[in-house]
Amino acid sequence: xxxxxxxxxxxxxxxxxxxxxLQISAKSVKSEAKxxxxxxxxxxxxxxxxxxLIQKTGNKEIKPPCVVAxxxxxxxxxFEEKAIDPQWIRIAKFKNKxxxxxxxxxxCNHCEHPPCAQVCLTxxxxxxxxxxxxxxxxxxxxxxxxxIACPYGSRSYNFRDPREGLKEVNPxxxxxxxxxVEKCTFCVHRVxxxxxxxxxxxxxCVEACRINGKNSLVFGxxxxxxxxxxxxxxxxxxxxxxxxxxxxPHVYYLPKR
Amino acid sequence: xxxxxxxxxxxxxxxxYFAIIAILAFFTAAGLIxxxxxxxxHLSDLSNRVPWGIVNAGIPYFIGLSAGSLIVSALxxxxxxxxxxxxxxxxxxxxxxxxxxxxxxxVFDIGKLYHFANAVIYFNPTSIFSWNAFFYTSYxxxxxxxxxxxxxxxxxxxxxxxCLAVFWAVLVHSxxxxxxxxxxxxxxxxxALTPPMFIxxxxxxxxxxxxxxxxxxxxxxxxxxEPKLLRELxxxxxxxxxxxxxxxxxxxxxxxYIPAVAPATQFVYLNPYHGIFWSFWLLVVFGIIIxxxxxxxxxxxxxxxFLSLAGILHAAMVMSERFFxxxxxxxxxxxxxxxxxxxxxxxxxxxxxSYTPTIFEWxxxxxxxxxxxxxxxxxxxxxxxxxxRVVMEK
Numbered sequence: 001x002x003x004x005x006x007x008x009x010x011x012x013x014x015x016x017x018x019x020x021x022l023q024i025s026a027k028s029v030k031s032e033a034k035x036x037x038x039x040x041x042x043x044x045x046x047x048x049x050x051x052x053l054i055q056k057t058g059n060k061e062i063k064p065p066c067v068v069a070x071x072x073x074x075x076x077x078x079f080e081e082k083a084i085d086p087q088w089i090r091i092a093k094f095k096n097k098x099x100x101x102x103x104x105x106x107x108c109n110h111c112e113h114p115p116c117a118q119v120c121l122t123x124x125x126x127x128x129x130x131x132x133x134x135x136x137x138x139x140x141x142x143x144x145x146x147x148i149a150c151p152y153g154s155r156s157y158n159f160r161d162p163r164e165g166l167k168e169v170n171p172x173x174x175x176x177x178x179x180x181v182e183k184c185t186f187c188v189h190r191v192x193x194x195x196x197x198x199x200x201x202x203x204x205c206v207e208a209c210r211i212n213g214k215n216s217l218v219f220g221x222x223x224x225x226x227x228x229x230x231x232x233x234x235x236x237x238x239x240x241x242x243x244x245x246x247x248x249p250h251v252y253y254l255p256k257r
Numbered sequence: 258x259x260x261x262x263x264x265x266x267x268x269x270x271x272x273x274y275f276a277i278i279a280i281l282a283f284f285t286a287a288g289l290i291x292x293x294x295x296x297x298x299h300l301s302d303l304s305n306r307v308p309w310g311i312v313n314a315g316i317p318y319f320i321g322l323s324a325g326s327l328i329v330s331a332l333x334x335x336x337x338x339x340x341x342x343x344x345x346x347x348x349x350x351x352x353x354x355x356x357x358x359x360x361x362x363x364v365f366d367i368g369k370l371y372h373f374a375n376a377v378i379y380f381n382p383t384s385i386f387s388w389n390a391f392f393y394t395s396y397x398x399x400x401x402x403x404x405x406x407x408x409x410x411x412x413x414x415x416x417x418x419x420c421l422a423v424f425w426a427v428l429v430h431s432x433x434x435x436x437x438x439x440x441x442x443x444x445x446x447x448x449a450l451t452p453p454m455f456i457x458x459x460x461x462x463x464x465x466x467x468x469x470x471x472x473x474x475x476x477x478x479x480x481x482x483e484p485k486l487l488r489e490l491x492x493x494x495x496x497x498x499x500x501x502x503x504x505x506x507x508x509x510x511x512x513x514y515i516p517a518v519a520p521a522t523q524f525v526y527l528n529p530y531h532g533i534f535w536s537f538w539l540l541v542v543f544g545i546i547i548x549x550x551x552x553x554x555x556x557x558x559x560x561x562x563f564l565s566l567a568g569i570l571h572a573a574m575v576m577s578e579r580f581f582x583x584x585x586x587x588x589x590x591x592x593x594x595x596x597x598x599x600x601x602x603x604x605x606x607x608x609x610x611s612y613t614p615t616i617f618e619w620x621x622x623x624x625x626x627x628x629x630x631x632x633x634x635x636x637x638x639x640x641x642x643x644x645x646r647v648v649m650e651k
Contacts, residue, residue, distance in 0.1 A: 061602045082605055083304035090603035094594060106593070106601065115442055121387035122372075122379040139375050142368020144308040145386055151442035151591065153606045157308055157368065159299045179368025241593045245442060 035130045035195075035221045037186055038250040039206070040232050043094075043104050044257065045216035049209075050091060050103035064091060066105060066217060069208035073187060074173050077165025085165075086156030088184040089205055102256065105205070105217070108133060108154040108184035109241065109249030116146035116155065125181075131250055132186050142179040151242045152249070155183045186219070222250075262343050263645040267478050269638035277477075281631035288624010291617040292365050300617040306605045307587045307612040314579035315362035315622045317433045318462075319629075320393070321455065321575065323355030324426040325463015327400060329490070331426075334419025340486060343647040344471055345419075346407050347633075350642055351467070352426070353400035354632045358625040360393055365621050385435045392429045399425050408641070430459050437582055444518045445525065445586035454504045457497050462575040464494045465548070465568030470633075472565040474643055481646040484561050491564045495552035498571060502545045521589045524609070532613065533588065536581045544574025576622070584612055 053062045063071075070076060070089045079085040089107040096102075114133045117125045124139035125146050135146075147155045161178040169175065172189050176182050187203035194201035202210075202219060209217040220229035232238070238252040267274070295301050303310050330348030333341040367373060377394070381387040403418035431452040438451030468490050475482040513522040528534050548567035557563035588610050593599050600607035637643055 063603065067603065082603070083306065083610070084299070085604070086305070087604050090601050090606075092593070092599050092601045092606065095598040095600075096596070102597075106606070118383045119381075119386065121381055121384045121390060122375040123381045124375070124379075139372065139379065140369060141372040141375055143363075143366065143376075143386065144368070145384070145436075147305070147308045148440055148446075148587070149442060152593065153306075153591065153601075153604070156305050157303075159303070159305075177369075179370075181368075239594065242442070242591075247442075 034223060036223045036250070037110065037131050037191065037201075038220065038222045038229055038233075038252065039107075039186070039203075040218045040229055040238065040252045040254055041105050042216040042218075042254045043102050044254070045214050046091075046105065047101075047103045047256070049212065049214045049216065065208040065212045066205035067091065069204040070184070072168075073170055073190075073204035074185070075162060075166055075170055075175055076182075077160075077162040079160065079165045084157075084159040086158060086162065086182060088156075088182070104253055106152060106154065106241075107205075107251060108186075109152050109247070109251045110186060111250065112248035113246060115149040115151065115245075115247060119145045119149040121145065128188075130191075132188050132191065133183075134185055134188060135181060135183065137174060137176055137180050137182075140180040142181065144181060146181055150183075151245055151247060155181050157181050262647065264346060264641035264643065265645045266639065266641050267637045267643060273477065274634070274638075277634055278631065281627045281634060284620075284627035285624050285631050288621050288627065291620035291624065295617045295621065296370075300615055302611075302613050302615050302618070304605070304610065304612075306610045307584065309366075309583050309587065310612060311576075311580060311614045311618050312362060312366045312621050314576065314583050315625060316359050316366070317437070317455065317582070318576055318579045318622075319355045319359035319362055319625065320430055320433045321459040321579075322463050322466060322572070323352045323359060323396075323400075323459075324430040324456070325459035325461065326355060326467055327352035327403075327422050327426045327463070328460050329464050329467055331403075331419035331423045334416045335423055340489075343482075343486070343644045344467065346404065346642045347471065347474070348463075348467055349400060349404045349407060349422075350633060350636060350640075351463075351470070351629070352422070353397060353404060354629040356393060356397045356400060356429075357632075358629050360397075361625055361628070362622075365625075385432060385439060389429070389432045389436065392425070392432050396422075396425050396429045426459075427456060430455050440586070443586040443591065444515075445512070445521055445589060446582075448508055448512075450504055450508050451582070454501065454508070457501045457504065458575055458578060461494055461497045461501055462572045464490060464497070465571040465575075468494065468561075468568040469565035469572075472561045474637070475647075478637075478643060480643065482561075483647050484559065486647060487561045487564050488559055491552045491558065491567070494568065494571070495549050498545050498549050498552075502541065502549075505541070505545075517592075517595075521585075524589055525585045531588075531609075531611070533581065533585045536577045536584070540574045540577040540581060544571050544577060588612055 049064055053064055054060055067089050071078065074088055076086055076088050089105050091103055092106045094102040094104060110131055110133050114127055117127050117133060122139045122141060124136045127133050144157055147157060158176055158178050158180055162176050190203060191201040206217040206219045209215060218229050218232060220227040222230050222233060224230060233252060236254060238254055240249045240252060301310055326348045330345045330352060332338050333345045364373065376390045399422050403422045406414040406418050434452035434455035437446050438448045440446035468487055471482060472487060509526055512518050525533050526537060548571040551557045551563050551567040590607050590609065
């Protein structure tokens, strides 16, 4: 028979264990509830950039500066086998009925109602109060349910250790391991650092696009009425991918004018 | 009415007994080794476009067998059908063993084994899988208690657990169906019919395999079983197989009716150049039509050997059904922007991709199934699971 003292001890220990997860959750990351980060991609400018690059290099699968910068910044490995090569941002070719081709980047849409977070059984995927959808690598069990749920194919699974496909490592970004799912974070480390310094954040892809002189990608806070992104969204008709699902994606596409 | 049933342990000292143990142990070990190699060197055909394959399909497959076996087992307890009491212990044992195999499928399938406890520690109320983690573990406990109540021959408690177990089996299996069918971003997954279809499929596959298991167990242990009893099970099996066929037809026609999904539907059902087409039609022909005809055709429908064949055929083809449920929604590309063809330059998005399970993936599923039967063969020697004889009173 279990003694009362032992029973109380066990009860206390169980309660302490139940509270543990709250303490080690990545959700404790400081975030700003007032902000809502989003991105706009100008299809016309993206198409111009890609066509120029393809013409110059003759490589139809050339990675433009935004993709190269993202890979480097976020330690996204480069494996030859396309089927298992993780991609945080990739370029897609859209073709209309007349055979006209357009290019645009595909990345995590940081949805308002992210299906990936909805299905994640450990809450490893979660949405911060500023709208950034993140993955806690210490919680992810690698079940890949989120990959099935993501309407935008934005998630990659590490079939191999990412370090095998990296030439150099950026110590500022959490290094993933084999067996977990990863995706674009809107360069959350840059966002948090910029907010702390009181400057405007700029993800690596947006920075590369700007340096390249295209300025196709615009990142910013849509809760700030004076931000550049708010101005674009206010004054233009923009496209959201698969908007019929009601996930309210926060990567917008500015169609060719 | 059946006579009182005496459950007796098997002797388990014959050469045949040890031979069966050796064969099953070999396949179980092969499955474990295949899994270890796959985990270390990525020997599956999974990719970022098809992240769920047949090891994942093993989860609903084994849960289906478990739920089906349990529902059949509980027939005697819930509806007081005395003559079915003869196999209630075997079926309850299989229900518990299959759920372990299902949990092992999850263990095999996940990428981070040492994060597995997170599935239990953290709970996400909006995740169906999260609820199922709770359902699966509690279901195993209920199965074990149900079996225990039977061993102790506690009539009222057995009946209580039988009712609870059936309710839980329906819950567990509907939940498993919902993991896939609530996936609204994938048109080929999304269907309200899947959870009820899972229940029907569970009973047919569980029952099919049970008929074969009963026949072979009684034959190898030189015990007597009433063919009429197997015939009765066979008729329930055939009826529900027809219901399954009906549900599959309704689903296919409904999807084909939607213009947006019609190209995908045509690809799935009418394109013989892809394995998906075969997984569906093999299920229809060898998993539904032939087993149904075997049971209803008088010359074969009363023969336990043919009934067993029908059961095995169907249970094997239900794996095909799981493949059909899980894979098409992944290999067929999603439409990101209606009216525009999309091709990714750096991934395989926008293309129809292939997924052919490798031998290492098959071995993992076969290994788990062998493990279940290995447990049964060992348990038959240690526990009073099998009746001495099952005959009906004249």
